[in-house]
Amino acid sequence: MKQKENAKKLFFYILSSAIALIMVMPFIWSLLTSIKPNEEIFSIPIQWLPSAITFDHYIEAFQSVPFGRYLFNSLYLAVMGVLFNLLFGSMSGYAFAKLKFKGRNVIFAVLLAAMMIPGVVVMIPQYIVLNNMPLMGGNDILGQGGHGLLNNFWAVILPGAAGSFAVFFMRQFFLTLPNEYMESARIDGCSEFRIYWNLYLPLTKPALATLGIFTFQAGWNSFLWPLIVLNDRSLYTVQIGLQAFTFDKQTAYGPMMAATIVIILPVVLIFMYLQKYFVDGANFSGIKS
Amino acid sequence: MKLNKFNETNGSSLALSFTSKKSSFNRYQSRAAYFLIAPTLLLFVTFMVVPIAMAIYLSFTSYDIISEMKWVGLENFRRLISDEILWLTFKNVGVLTIFYVPLMIIISLLLAILVTKPYRGVTIFRLAFYMPTVTSAVAASIVWLWLLNAEYGLINQSLSYIGIAGPAWLAESGPAMTSVIAVTLWLGVGGNMIIYMAGLKGIPNQLYEAAKIDGASGFQQLIHITFPMLRPTTLLVSTMTIIGALQIFDQAYVLTQGGPANSTKTIVYHIYTTGFEQLQMGYASAQALVLTLTILIFTVINFKLNQSKD
Numbered sequence: 400m401k402q403k404e405n406a407k408k409l410f411f412y413i414l415s416s417a418i419a420l421i422m423v424m425p426f427i428w429s430l431l432t433s434i435k436p437n438e439e440i441f442s443i444p445i446q447w448l449p450s451a452i453t454f455d456h457y458i459e460a461f462q463s464v465p466f467g468r469y470l471f472n473s474l475y476l477a478v479m480g481v482l483f484n485l486l487f488g489s490m491s492g493y494a495f496a497k498l499k500f501k502g503r504n505v506i507f508a509v510l511l512a513a514m515m516i517p518g519v520v521v522m523i524p525q526y527i528v529l530n531n532m533p534l535m536g537g538n539d540i541l542g543q544g545g546h547g548l549l550n551n552f553w554a555v556i557l558p559g560a561a562g563s564f565a566v567f568f569m570r571q572f573f574l575t576l577p578n579e580y581m582e583s584a585r586i587d588g589c590s591e592f593r594i595y596w597n598l599y600l601p602l603t604k605p606a607l608a609t610l611g612i613f614t615f616q617a618g619w620n621s622f623l624w625p626l627i628v629l630n631d632r633s634l635y636t637v638q639i640g641l642q643a644f645t646f647d648k649q650t651a652y653g654p655m656m657a658a659t660i661v662i663i664l665p666v667v668l669i670f671m672y673l674q675k676y677f678v679d680g681a682n683f684s685g686i687k688s
Numbered sequence: 689m690k691l692n693k694f695n696e697t698n699g700s701s702l703a704l705s706f707t708s709k710k711s712s713f714n715r716y717q718s719r720a721a722y723f724l725i726a727p728t729l730l731l732f733v734t735f736m737v738v739p740i741a742m743a744i745y746l747s748f749t750s751y752d753i754i755s756e757m758k759w760v761g762l763e764n765f766r767r768l769i770s771d772e773i774l775w776l777t778f779k780n781v782g783v784l785t786i787f788y789v790p791l792m793i794i795i796s797l798l799l800a801i802l803v804t805k806p807y808r809g810v811t812i813f814r815l816a817f818y819m820p821t822v823t824s825a826v827a828a829s830i831v832w833l834w835l836l837n838a839e840y841g842l843i844n845q846s847l848s849y850i851g852i853a854g855p856a857w858l859a860e861s862g863p864a865m866t867s868v869i870a871v872t873l874w875l876g877v878g879g880n881m882i883i884y885m886a887g888l889k890g891i892p893n894q895l896y897e898a899a900k901i902d903g904a905s906g907f908q909q910l911i912h913i914t915f916p917m918l919r920p921t922t923l924l925v926s927t928m929t930i931i932g933a934l935q936i937f938d939q940a941y942v943l944t945q946g947g948p949a950n951s952t953k954t955i956v957y958h959i960y961t962t963g964f965e966q967l968q969m970g971y972a973s974a975q976a977l978v979l980t981l982t983i984l985i986f987t988v989i990n991f992k993l994n995q996s997k998d
Contacts, residue, residue: 408807415802419816422874426819428842429831445845491728500718506725513736515987519935519956520980523963523973524739524746530753558735561728591720620824622938623956627964638826642942645830652834663827670822674815 426663433457433656440653456653457661460644466658468633469640476555476625476636477618483560484614485607491561492569493595497581507570514563526627529554554628559618565610572606573599609676612669619666637662746973753967764974774975776950777958778982780865784954785933785986788869792929793922796877800884801914814881821878825938832871833858833943861951864944868952871939876932880925887921888914923994927987934983955979 432440433456435449460466494500495507529548532538537545548554576599584594622638629635635643641662645655747764751757768774803814820828835842836857844854855863895913904912915922937956940946946953959979963972 411802411805411807415810415813418799418802419813422820422878423816424842425828425831425835425874428835432834441840443840443845444848445840445842487727487731490724494721494724498717498721498724499714500721503721506729510728510732513732516736516740517931517935517980517983519959520743520976521736521739522959523969523976524742525735526964527742527746527751527753527969528734528739557731561731563732566728591717592723595724616822620826622824622826622941623960627960638824641830642826645833645942652837652840655830656834659827659830663823666822666824667819670819671815674818 426667429656429659432652433660435653437653456657459651460654460658460661463648463654464640464644464658465633466637466640466661469635469637470661472552472634473619473637476552477615479552479556480559480618481611481614483556484562484565485611487561488565488569488610489573489600489603489607490595491566492571493573493599495566495570496573497576497578497595497599498591510563510566514567522624522627525558529558529628549628550631550634552629552634555621555625558624562614565614568610569603569606572603576602605676608673612673612676615669616666743973743977746970747977749970751969753969757970760970764971767971768974768978771975773950773953774955774958774978777953777955780951780953781934781936781955783865784869784872784936785930788872788933789926789929791869791873792876792880793925795873796880796925797884797914797918797922799877799881800888801910803881804885804888817881818878820874821876823875825875826942828871828875829939829942832867832874836867858944859948861948864948864952868936868939868943871943872933872936875939876929880929883925884918884921887918891917919994923991926990926994930986930990931983934979934986 431447431449434452434454435446436451436453436455439446439449491510495503526549530546531542532547533540533542535545536547536549536551538547539545548557580598581594584598589598620638621636622642625636626639626642629639641658644658648655746757748759748761749757750760750763799817803810803817823831836844838844838854838856838859841854841857843857847854857863857867891914895917896909899909899913935956936954937960940952940954940957941960944952946957955975956979959972959975962968962975
């Protein structure tokens, strides 16, 4: 019996370690590549560890492409996405969970149904809507003449500023909070907005943290939509910049891996530091069903 | 609630004044609610409701952003039928989905079972398995571009140790598709593992204990307890995976540029090319509509498959 248990344990550790190696190896390998001299990157047979550590590839990557600029752009877009989603998501989530108003269930159901609609179907119309935004980017009041919000950070921020997921997530959290605070605050003559802002919102800090991290990650990693609406090189995000850089450099794997490491690192560090919230958020999508 | 009770016990004269006060309060409350949901609704109408209506209208037009929109009736849909590249991308994505979805379910469930074992150090494995999930598809594809390099890549160099000459992964159609599937799995299994972990925690332990007493093997327990009990979770995971698989873009764009010879070009990639590179927005909308319909059909089939077993 004991022996069988030990064999099981051994099997567990061997299998898990093998899988963990597959999952983590690409990170380690790109890190190692990024600090190796060129002749060691392209060597047969393979050279596992660098004989000397070099940061030349990082310098080259940052010199040939304005990655600093791209990092700032991505950070700005991701943070704005987080702020808007936390604000609008919690406002609507609170209203749907705690306030009574006509059409509450219908509106909520429609918002929820929108989560099932594949993004590809609204991709082209959203582009046209942004292009024809009245009074923006040289447009007249009818949305003609200019290029609207295209080639503008708002083209990325606005369509994702109040995601259905954020509303739903926050609503579920507000539902778990008791109604008593609300009732006694009302008797004290507190305004509805202040009840939401001063009383309930501070209680949702864990939910806000989880939602914030998820929104940040999604914003930082998004590629297709920024690629469509941002054409100006100075507006590129890290993902677009990285893709363009790779396309130009073809076989310069050293600088390529250096750039990739710089772009992966922020999210991986956030993840290591705040892994509890990541797991909470991922768990939540399981509760949805 | 408390107010209502107070009403009932304090007689009718009081009740009257309370009802009028209450209705004005309700009006006040709903005004506050509308104020709170207004920004969300405004954005929702602008970027969701209007675009959905437009998507349908656009697919009957010819539009290139610069010149006037032209109504062309069913022309776009007629064109779809003879669009060879479109059907090729449907075939590619179909092949991808057939392999990717079952593998995703099996692997993420296996990982979830592993990391819910009560062994020491299991959290480290959980962390390692989840790590790829936080990277972007673009960055992951670039890392794998290097790993899969035919001559100097880690994969082929490692294979040569055991005497296997690996293929030029990204330059041959079969291996290229395999690579896209593998990278997508590597990226995604961690997230679904977490969902399955939550599902596994919900299975009552007594079931396994009873099965053990009856002498059921570990494999039998998996087939007769774990799988059936996880059906709602599997429905969720498979639905999300199918919807995601049918809309794959990033990996194909960065890893293979749809090549070689369009063999890894995906549907969304083709729609992107038609709409934003060739500026045929009307025709691209018709393509997107067909894809949406396909996603809908697959989702319904998946629901039916997962329910009929009950």
